[in-house]
Amino acid sequence: MASGSALLAAGIWGWVADPLEFEFMQRALLAVALVGIVSAVVGAFVVVRGMAFIGDALAHASFAGVAGAFALGVSIYLGAIVAAVATALGIAFISQRARLRFDTAIGVLFVGAFALGIVIVSRQDNYTVDLFSFVFGNVLGVSWADLWLMAGLGAVVVALVAIFYKELLFVAYDPTVATAAGLPTRALEYGLLALVAVSTVVALQTVGIVLVIAMLVTPAATASLLVQRLHHVIFVAVGVALASAVVGLYVSYYAEVASGASIVLVATACFALALALAPRRGLLARWRTERALP
Amino acid sequence: MGTETERATDGRTAATPAVSVRDLWFGYDGSPVLESVTVDLPAGSLVGVAGPNGAGKTTLLKALLGLLRVWRGRIELFGERPDAVRDRVAYAPQVQTVDWEFPATVGDVAMMGRYGRLGLLRRPGAGDRDAVASALRQVGLEALVGRQIGELSGGQQRRMLIARALAQQADLLLLDEPMVGLDATTQHDLLDLFEQLRDAGKTLLVATHDLSCVAACFDLALLLNKRLVAVGPPSEVLTPAILQEAYAEHLLLLPTEGGVFVGHHGHG
Numbered sequence: 029m030a031s032g033s034a035l036l037a038a039g040i041w042g043w044v045a046d047p048l049e050f051e052f053m054q055r056a057l058l059a060v061a062l063v064g065i066v067s068a069v070v071g072a073f074v075v076v077r078g079m080a081f082i083g084d085a086l087a088h089a090s091f092a093g094v095a096g097a098f099a100l101g102v103s104i105y106l107g108a109i110v111a112a113v114a115t116a117l118g119i120a121f122i123s124q125r126a127r128l129r130f131d132t133a134i135g136v137l138f139v140g141a142f143a144l145g146i147v148i149v150s151r152q153d154n155y156t157v158d159l160f161s162f163v164f165g166n167v168l169g170v171s172w173a174d175l176w177l178m179a180g181l182g183a184v185v186v187a188l189v190a191i192f193y194k195e196l197l198f199v200a201y202d203p204t205v206a207t208a209a210g211l212p213t214r215a216l217e218y219g220l221l222a223l224v225a226v227s228t229v230v231a232l233q234t235v236g237i238v239l240v241i242a243m244l245v246t247p248a249a250t251a252s253l254l255v256q257r258l259h260h261v262i263f264v265a266v267g268v269a270l271a272s273a274v275v276g277l278y279v280s281y282y283a284e285v286a287s288g289a290s291i292v293l294v295a296t297a298c299f300a301l302a303l304a305l306a307p308r309r310g311l312l313a314r315w316r317t318e319r320a321l322p
Numbered sequence: 323m324g325t326e327t328e329r330a331t332d333g334r335t336a337a338t339p340a341v342s343v344r345d346l347w348f349g350y351d352g353s354p355v356l357e358s359v360t361v362d363l364p365a366g367s368l369v370g371v372a373g374p375n376g377a378g379k380t381t382l383l384k385a386l387l388g389l390l391r392v393w394r395g396r397i398e399l400f401g402e403r404p405d406a407v408r409d410r411v412a413y414a415p416q417v418q419t420v421d422w423e424f425p426a427t428v429g430d431v432a433m434m435g436r437y438g439r440l441g442l443l444r445r446p447g448a449g450d451r452d453a454v455a456s457a458l459r460q461v462g463l464e465a466l467v468g469r470q471i472g473e474l475s476g477g478q479q480r481r482m483l484i485a486r487a488l489a490q491q492a493d494l495l496l497l498d499e500p501m502v503g504l505d506a507t508t509q510h511d512l513l514d515l516f517e518q519l520r521d522a523g524k525t526l527l528v529a530t531h532d533l534s535c536v537a538a539c540f541d542l543a544l545l546l547n548k549r550l551v552a553v554g555p556p557s558e559v560l561t562p563a564i565l566q567e568a569y570a571e572h573l574l575l576l577p578t579e580g581g582v583f584v585g586h587h588g589h590g
Contacts, residue, residue, distance in 0.1 A: 076424055191443065198434050201424050204415060208387040209438030209490070210408045256470040258425045 047281045052168050059170045059178065060277050060291060063231045064269030066182035067243035068251075069189050070227040071269075072262045073220055075248040077200050080241065081131060082119065082221070085138035086228045087240035089115035091145035094162050094232075099148050104162070105177055108232055112225035115141050120218050165236025165288030167277070178230050185227050188219070189262075196220060197258055235288035246295040247272065253299075253306040268298050338401040340365040340494050340525040341386060346395035348378075348385055354393075355381045357549040363527070363542065365400070365493070368520040370536030370556070371529045373546035374569050379529040380416070382546065383496040386527070387413050399494060409439055411494045412487030416502070417479050422472045428482050429467040432457055435489030450489075457488035461515060477508035484515070495519065497528045501535060513539045533560060 047053040074083055090112040097107025115137050122133040161169055170178075189196065198206040199216045207213040224244070231240045251264035276291030283290070304311050341363040348356045355378040363369055371379050384390050386397060388404035399407050412435065435457065436450040458464045461481040466474070474482060480500045487495050501509050513535065516526055520541070527544075530536060536543045536556055543559040545551040551568040552559045 076421075194437055194440070194445070195442065197426075197430075198437050201421065201426060201431070201434065202415070204384075204389065204419075205413055205434070205486075206437070208389055208408070208411070208413050209434075210405075211437065252425055256425050257427055257430060261425050 043282075044278070047278065052170075053277075053281065055170050055172065055175055056167045056277055056287065057274065058175055059167055059234050060273035060287075061270055062175075062178050062182050063234045063243060064247070064273040065266050066185050066227045066230050067240075068247045068265035068269035069186050069262055070223050071244035071248035072251070072258060072265050073189075073196060073200055074224060074244050075252055076258065076261070077220075079130070079224075080245045081134055082116075083224055083228055083244040084241040085119070085134045086112045086116055086225050087232065087237045089138045089141035090225075090229055090232060091162065091237055092141040092148065093145075095145040095148035095152075099152060105174070105229060108162075108229045109181075109226060111141060112229050113222050116221035116225040117218060120221050124214070161236070162232055163237050164286065165232075165234055165239060167234045167287040170233060174233060178233075181226055181230050185223050185230070188223060192216070192219070193259070200258075235291060239288045239292050242292040242295060243269065246292070246299050250295070250299040250302045253302040253309050268295065272298055338365070339363055339398075340367075340400060341527070342398040342401070343386075344396045346382075346385060346397065347393040348381060348390055348395075349393065355548060356385065356392075359395070359546070359550045361544065361550055361553050363525065363544075363553075365525050366520060366523055367525055367541040368516055368539070369525070369527045369542045369544055370540040371527055371544045371546060372531065372533055372536055372568075373551070377546045377568075378548055379546055380498055383413065383498055383527065383529060386494075386496060387411060409490065410492050411496065412490045412492035414480070414483035414487050414495070414497045414500060416498045417476070417483070417500075420479070420483070422474075422479070424471065426471055427467065428458070428463055428469050428471060428474070428485075429454060431471060431482055432467075432485045432489045435486040438490065453491060454485075454489045457485040460488055460518075461485045475508075476504055477511065480504070480512060481515070488519075493523070494525045495527070497526060499529055499531070501528075501530055501532050509535065533565075536560065 048057070071083075074080060090108040093107035093109070093111025094104050095107075096111070097104045100107075118137050119130070119133045122128060122137070123130045126133075195206075195211055195216055198209070198211060199213050199220075203213050203217075206216075227244070228240050231243045235243055247265040247269035248261060250268045251261045255261055255264050272295035273291050276294040277287055279285070279294065280287040280290035302310065305313075307313055339362040341361070343359055343361050346356055346359040347354060355376075359378075359382065371382065373379055381390070385392055386399065386404065388397075388408070397404055399411055404411065432454045433446055433450065436446055436453060440446060440450065455464065455467075458467055461484055463478060463481050463485055466478065471479075471482065484495070484497065484500070487497075500512060504512065509532075516528065517539065520526060528540070537560050538556075540556055542553060543556040544553045545559060545564060545568040547568045547570075552564045
């Protein structure tokens with residue numbers, strides 16, 4: 029019995045430890061953990077503000093920057109960040125000044141930027157797999173240099189959210205009263221969009237343009253089913269994101285499937301579980317409450 | 323104005339109106355919503371702001387908050403420019419404009435009333451927590467401090483928004499349609515609260531559709547229909563002639579013994 033469980037423990041340990049003998053897997057694990065933390069922190073605001081569409085838009089728009097940087101031979105991250113932040117600020121500017129609906133401004137700008145990216149790519153004779161790893165994500169291709177850059181950007185994003193948490197909370201909940209109280213609402217709105225843009229870029233290489241939105245929205249959406257204060261939503265979302273990232277990466281290693289998609293599927297499974305079983309807002313709890321009515 | 327001494331300012335305080343508006347014009351996309359509004363409202367009064375839909379009630383409150391770039395005119399609150407007395411003015415928006423699904427508790431929202439005073443980079447301290455506790459006690463929500471806002475009843479929702487204004491320790495409370503959709507008992511409780519706050523020295527401007535409420539409980543009625551139609555004690559302002567002017571075809575007036583029955587045509 030004792031030796032049986034020892035054998036089992038050794039087996040599990042081997043299952044966990046074996047992949048980490050490869051340096052690319054160590055880097056991948058750090059990368060997905062980083063992406064999970066940063067995306068979840070910013071994603072909590074994206075979910076409560078109902079701006080899920082914007083993360084998707086910024087990820088697509090950043091493709092123009094990636095393609096442009098590739099064509100010019102400069103850092104792909106630099107290109108992505110410039111394109112994403114410019115699009116974010118453009119969206120905020122258009123919706124505030126032209127008094128268009130937010131989703132209209134997003135719809136116009138992101139497709140425009142994505143199309144620009146495609147035009148740039150189609151002019152390149154020698155585009156390689158590199159570029160397309162940004163579309164579908166390739167966590168195994170993350171270098172130490174990429175990792176340092178992601179860590180630096182992520183630390184700045186998380187620090188800014190921590191420093192301005194009180195203001196971001198007030199503006200997210202009630203922008204009118206926040207403005208009346210003297211908060212710099214417009215600057216905070218632009219700032220939040222810039223944070224979404226940067227965290228999109230941090231996630232880009234790991235999960236790919238198409239799936240970035242899931243890292244922003246799914247963990248925070250799961251958390252908002254489970255807890256009821258914004259800072260709790262952030263902490264639980266980080267937990268869900270970390271768990272999904274690590275489990276998803278292992279699944280992708282053993283099942284030999286795409287890592288980004290595998291991480292997103294684990295997060296989606298967490299969401300489905302919370303939707304069914306959350307203590308108060310879950311479907312089961314609601315069904316029970318309704319059935320208990322006289 | 324600029325040469326006044328401190329003492330002169332102090333001596334003036336009692337007589338200085340809480341709200342003083344001169345020739346205020348504002349509108350959206352070129353069409354005016356407020357036309358040359360001029361009014362003085364004394365401190366410590368409970369004022370009902372009434373008028374038909376689109377009369378500019380909310381717009382007037384937002385102008386007082388300094389949220390609008392007015393076309394023309396001057397606003398003074400407690401004898402000063404609105405941005406100089408930001409802390410003393412609080413706003414409770416219409417409940418349907420508030421996101422009740424937002425992950426926050428009653429205490430979280432009430433604490434937001436402190437954020438303007440706190441300024442950037444500072445966390446709430448013991449003084450702020452005391453102010454929040456006292457505000458919640460005043461509106462009778464102290465037991466619900468940890469309640470998720472989505473679980474509040476209609477009356478509790480209004481109370482929470484008022485508690486946030488009280489936590490700010492504001493002297494001028496601008497309340498936008500706080501009575502809409504409440505049953506009679508809850509409305510009555512809310513009116514009691516307004517009177518308590520007025521007796522404690524607050525000035526309340528309450529935008530409302532409910533003229534009978536204004537007639538029964540408010541010190542002053544302000545009738546608005548883009549321009550100021552009338553302002554004064556309800557008994558003097560809520561007369562058939564003036565109401566006819568304010569509401570035009572929107573209102574049904576039936577003379578009854580000792581007063582007027584007021585009904586609305588169609589919706590709201």
